[in-house]
Amino acid sequence: MPHPDCLLRALDQLDASASDAVLIGSSVAEPTAANAVGLPFIGYVHNSDRKGRLTRAGCQQTVGSLAPVLEVIRAAD
Template identity: 40%
Template sequence: MARQQVDWLEEQGLHGLLANGVRDDPDPHSVLRAVDLRHPDSDLVVELEERLTHEELKAVVSAWPTAYADALIRTWTATGVRLAVATNNSPRVAVSYLTDRGLIECFSPHIYGRTQNLHLLKPDPYCVNRAVMAMGADPSCTLMIGDTASDYLAARAAGVNFLGYARNDRKKRQLWDAGARTIVPSLRPVLDLVRGG
């Protein structure tokens, strides 16, 4: 998706908006942020964000679920734990994915995602704070599971406990370098713990 954004900007003659590091960054949010920094609240940013949302929605149909995530979500919900989504993706995408997986009732209405205010993307704690406040939760008794450095940084800024999920060594290194110290390579031990096993 990031490559598509860069290509589209170049087709518009706007390749100069991006520094070299951003052009090669695989995170499409980096491209979106970079353009927003240069042209905040512009039609260009609105167009780029909508194009990203469109691509995210297309990706929902082929998104491969994280192993044990569905069972963990259902088990936690069954025990009375309240869940929320705090994502840098469009909330429309989160709703679509959760609906397709039959999990929407486990989260609704607590789905907080990207807004037009792109400076509020994680690592800013905005969406994490919104989720905690909407549920009336105590941040110190709240857990966020995330797989990016920005997830960890947002959780830390919100005063929320953090569990890193790293499906490979690269992800683990990124989380560790950001400061996360509790990192699992699989959600299976978390599911076992919730089940009391």
């Protein structure tokens, strides 16, 4: 899964800082990489087992659907 350097290069390509973005993912490696560069992370979970693994990995926010994320983005426009 992503190495922190990959995330930094992606942010650089977007001319964005970590505070301007969020990483959404479902693997335990993703919040670890995001935390290493100060990138907010939202866990996308399909079941309680996945949510438990992400929570134990330090993930503080999870969603079972991307609909709430889209609502926030649309409201910000």
